[in-house]
Amino acid sequence: MPANAKECVAPAATMRSQHMQMLVSWREDVVRRNDRRYIAVDGKVYDKSLTRTCLGCHNKEQFCDRCHAYAGVSGPDCWNCHHAPQTKIARSLP
Numbered sequence: 001m002p003a004n005a006k007e008c009v010a011p012a013a014t015m016r017s018q019h020m021q022m023l024v025s026w027r028e029d030v031v032r033r034n035d036r037r038y039i040a041v042d043g044k045v046y047d048k049s050l051t052r053t054c055l056g057c058h059n060k061e062q063f064c065d066r067c068h069a070y071a072g073v074s075g076p077d078c079w080n081c082h083h084a085p086q087t088k089i090a091r092s093l094p
Contacts, residue, residue: 007044009022009038009053009054026050029048030049035048050078050082059085060084060085
């Protein structure tokens with residue numbers, strides 16, 4: 001869990017095994033049915049959004065890229081439609 005997050009949309013074990021199915025389902029729901037609300041098991045409502053929900057806590061390099069490299073799987077295809085988030089570069093002030 002990222003340091004700035006209290007909870008995820010689903011338990012860690014669920015996200016590890018089913019995150020891709022969830023993202024595909026979310027995409028289909030939003031694009032084909034205009035269904036943008038995800039209701040978690042605990043009743044909390046989230047926006048079905050990679051950029052506004054997932055990337056609000058998770059970082060592309062630390063989560064997406066690192067996990068996909070570790071698992072040896074290609075992708076993700078998310079960045080075919082979404083703009084890849086820019087990595088924040090620390091700058092020293094003059």
